Amino acid sequence: MALSGLDIFKLLPRTNCGDCSVPTCMAFAMKLAQKKADLSECPHASEEAKESLGAASEPPIRLVKIGGANALEIGNETVMFRHDKTFFHQTGIATVLLTSEDSGDLRKKIEEIESYRVERVGEELFTDLFFIRHDTDNENNFLETIRAVQNFSSKGLILDCSSIDILKKGLEICKNDRPAVYLREAATNQDFDLSKAFNASLILTANSLESLETQSEKARTAGVSDLILNLESINLGQRLQDSTLLRRSALKNNFKPFGHPLFSYIRGKNIYEYLAEASVLLCKYNSIIVLPEYSKALLYALFTLRQNIYTDPQKPIQVDPKIYSIGDPTPDSPVFVTTNFSLTYFMVSGEIENSGISAHLVIAD
Amino acid sequence: MVFEISKDNNVGQVVSVRLGATIEQGGTRSHTLTVGGNTALPFHFFEGQFPHPPVVAMEVFDRVSPKFPPPLRDYFKNVLDKPGEMAKKCVDEYGADLISVRLEGTHPEKGDLSAEEAAEIVQNVLKSVSVPLIISGHNHFEKNNSVMKKICEIAAGENCLFNFVETDNYKTIAAACIAYNHTLVAQSPIDVNMAKQLNILLTDMDFPLDRIVLDPLTGTLGYGLEYTYSIMERIRIDGLSGDKMLSSPMLVNPGYEAAKVKETRTPMEDNPDWGNLAERIAHWEVATAMSLLITGADILILYHPEAVKAVKGKIKDMYQTPKDE
Numbered sequence: 001m002a003l004s005g006l007d008i009f010k011l012l013p014r015t016n017c018g019d020c021s022v023p024t025c026m027a028f029a030m031k032l033a034q035k036k037a038d039l040s041e042c043p044h045a046s047e048e049a050k051e052s053l054g055a056a057s058e059p060p061i062r063l064v065k066i067g068g069a070n071a072l073e074i075g076n077e078t079v080m081f082r083h084d085k086t087f088f089h090q091t092g093i094a095t096v097l098l099t100s101e102d103s104g105d106l107r108k109k110i111e112e113i114e115s116y117r118v119e120r121v122g123e124e125l126f127t128d129l130f131f132i133r134h135d136t137d138n139e140n141n142f143l144e145t146i147r148a149v150q151n152f153s154s155k156g157l158i159l160d161c162s163s164i165d166i167l168k169k170g171l172e173i174c175k176n177d178r179p180a181v182y183l184r185e186a187a188t189n190q191d192f193d194l195s196k197a198f199n200a201s202l203i204l205t206a207n208s209l210e211s212l213e214t215q216s217e218k219a220r221t222a223g224v225s226d227l228i229l230n231l232e233s234i235n236l237g238q239r240l241q242d243s244t245l246l247r248r249s250a251l252k253n254n255f256k257p258f259g260h261p262l263f264s265y266i267r268g269k270n271i272y273e274y275l276a277e278a279s280v281l282l283c284k285y286n287s288i289i290v291l292p293e294y295s296k297a298l299l300y301a302l303f304t305l306r307q308n309i310y311t312d313p314q315k316p317i318q319v320d321p322k323i324y325s326i327g328d329p330t331p332d333s334p335v336f337v338t339t340n341f342s343l344t345y346f347m348v349s350g351e352i353e354n355s356g357i358s359a360h361l362v363i364a365d
Numbered sequence: 366m367v368f369e370i371s372k373d374n375n376v377g378q379v380v381s382v383r384l385g386a387t388i389e390q391g392g393t394r395s396h397t398l399t400v401g402g403n404t405a406l407p408f409h410f411f412e413g414q415f416p417h418p419p420v421v422a423m424e425v426f427d428r429v430s431p432k433f434p435p436p437l438r439d440y441f442k443n444v445l446d447k448p449g450e451m452a453k454k455c456v457d458e459y460g461a462d463l464i465s466v467r468l469e470g471t472h473p474e475k476g477d478l479s480a481e482e483a484a485e486i487v488q489n490v491l492k493s494v495s496v497p498l499i500i501s502g503h504n505h506f507e508k509n510n511s512v513m514k515k516i517c518e519i520a521a522g523e524n525c526l527f528n529f530v531e532t533d534n535y536k537t538i539a540a541a542c543i544a545y546n547h548t549l550v551a552q553s554p555i556d557v558n559m560a561k562q563l564n565i566l567l568t569d570m571d572f573p574l575d576r577i578v579l580d581p582l583t584g585t586l587g588y589g590l591e592y593t594y595s596i597m598e599r600i601r602i603d604g605l606s607g608d609k610m611l612s613s614p615m616l617v618n619p620g621y622e623a624a625k626v627k628e629t630r631t632p633m634e635d636n637p638d639w640g641n642l643a644e645r646i647a648h649w650e651v652a653t654a655m656s657l658l659i660t661g662a663d664i665l666i667l668y669h670p671e672a673v674k675a676v677k678g679k680i681k682d683m684y685q686t687p688k689d690e
């Protein structure tokens with residue numbers, strides 16, 4: 001359970017030295033309790049304090065990073081409903097690469113997905129990850145695919161490979177880019193060693209809440225905490241329920257084994273069913289969604305949904321209220337007036353641009 | 366195992382509302398549909414009862430909007446301007462649970478069809494299909510009221526769902542619905558308090574709460590969806606916490622709203638990054654419908670047959686989730 005401000009205060013040196021840039025130990029304790037500060041900011045904290053506070057001061061859902069320079073950050077959410085505050089780290093979208101595909105085709109696909117960036121309401125939208133599924137016996141296919149992604153893309157990687165030896169060689173290639181490893185079977189010590197050796201997060205797969213709890217507990221005890229949870233379910237209804245339970249236990253009960261981002265591999269009979277499942281799981285707490293197929297129409301709809309749901313309800317996307325020039329307006333050009341709501345602004349400015357007329361667009365708040 | 370499932374204990378329950386009426390009940394429908402009744406947030410089967418799954422309606426028109434997306438026309442072709450036949454196709458071929466007859470052509474600026482013409486269309490649809498009907502109007506108060514009054518009369522006893530009344534215009538249609546035994550959609554512009562206020566106004570005139578469906582106003586994907594999404598979640602949470610005036614089942618219009626936006630009209634040639642238009646139209650409805658479904662939508666009016674199939678399929682699938690109890 002989370003510690004109260006007073007509990008934390010008792011563990012601090014109580015000298016009010018101010019080195020934490022807060023005037024008193026009590027004030028610092030209050031900030032810790034509200035998770036607005038980190039214990040490391042107090043240089044005088046005892047080992048005992050660090051230990052007791054370590055667990056309690058962790059955020060209820062761990063922040064996990066996947067990828068190199070532009071790493072995807074997921075987790076660290078604090079509410080069940082976006083209207084209670086906001087959802088902070090938007091769902092990462094991954095597309096699948098099968099290593100059985102022809103290497104030329106794969107390369108084309110990687111390049112195409114890499115270059116697929118589409119603008120909406122002033123934001124650039126794109127996929128975040130590749131999910132590499134090794135489905136041949138030839139280890140070179142796996143290693144080549146990883147290299148191809150490294151060469152032609154800046155997106156992060158999730159590796160799915162049932163042979164631990166081949167996996168290890170693959171991780172060797174991308175170890176500087178914080179890859180994630182998707183585990184099909186219950187996690188073992190070997191997996192934990194891999195995770196530590198290659199700085200890789202682990203996606204734990206389980207068929208029941210019990211098994212997920214056991215695996216997560218085991219990993220955490222082994223010192224692996226960059227975990228992502230994949231609870232397999234018989235249908236979308238169960239997956240929605242389980243995702244809700246996992247999020248609720250992390251946030252409301254501070255239940256550590258489930259305090260990690262969630263993962264779903266999307267299933268369905270056709271692209272519409274893919275989107276139907278992905279929409280539900282994106283809204284309800286999944287931090288990584290893997291799409292089995294690459295389709296722009298599907299992705300554009302899913303990007304738009306993600307942008308909507310992850311908009312901060314307290315500050316809708318807005319543009320600065322001022323006068324915008326469209327084209328090269330002169331004092332004789334027409335003047336248009338509309339509101340600062342981004343969606344309205346981009347619709348109206350887009351229409352004016354399409355008309356080919358230069359104009360002044362006055363945006364009022 | 367240390368983990369214990371923590372369940373929410375709700376004191377409230379979504380009101381059950383029956384749609385349609387059989388011969389014994391004074392109508393001519395082959396069956397009725399009931400929505401609502403759940404005692405927990407949507408699809409939380411582990412902590413509540415869910416007697417009635419959400420239903421999917423399709424829509425037919427007195428006059429087809431010139432903006433109706435072309436790839437969608439291909440599904441209906443020559444029946445698009447024959448509401449009775451189109452309704453039959455929607456039910457028989459595409460599996461619509463009920464049919465909405467949209468009478469926008471009676472709007473003075475969109476065709477100005479008379480109340481009598483509208484009545485004839487509704488009668489025709491009533492004969493063509495045996496599922497319950499939704500009668501969808503527009504916001505030209507005066508004309509809409511006279512049309513709706515007429516339809517209430519000619520469909521007396523059928524328990525149609527009259528879509529919609531709003532705070533500034535509810536008395537005429539509500540009175541007609543009471544007189545001729547129909548159910549009503551109370552629409553409010555994405556606002557919890559206004560939704561509640563309208564239900565209070567309606568019940569103050571003795572309109573029974575179990576004949577009201579709430580329309581929180583659908584913002585479609587990319588056009589204010591997040592507002593509708595959060596307002597619906599808040600309405601559901603308040604209703605389940607015991608606020609009777611916010612416990613009505615909810616209706617949303619993903620089809621109608623999606624068909625208005627440029628994402629369902631712009632061909633791929635004009636914007637390659639948006640992908641195939643024919644698929645995109647269905648996607649726009651699917652994403653809107655599924656996200657609103659999990660916030661509490663009980664009745665969804667869709668246009669695209671593929672969207673209907675996917676959404677209905679997922680509702681059915683989700684209602685087969687094993688229950689703990």
Ligand code: B12
Binds near residue numbers: 338347
């Ligand atoms: C989402 C929404 C909200 C959201 C966000 C609003 C926002 N930030 O803009 C929230 C929930 C916050 C909201 C609140 C309110 N809303 Co509101 N809202 C909507 C809704 C559902 C969609 C608006 C939208 O985003 N449309 C998409 C954008 C792109 O369209 P647009 O802004 O209208 O712009 C288009 C045209 O108007 C036109 N256009 C706009 N500017 C210009 C300029 C020029 C030069 C040209 C040529 C064209 C043009 O082109 C644009 C592209 O098509 C509409 C209903 C609807 N379906 O339209 C109601 C609506 C706009 N809201 C309404 C109301 C009453 C309110 C509230 C007063 C409700 C309340 N009780 O508080 C508040 C006021 C908030 C405020 N301070 O402005 C009414 C307005 C009625 C009126 N005309 O007086 C509407 C029409 C709903 C209704 N039928 O009652 N709303």
Ligand code: SF4
Binds near residue numbers: 013018020026042
């Ligand atoms: S730095 Fe540590 S000891 Fe000093 S005031 Fe802050 S909490 Fe207290």
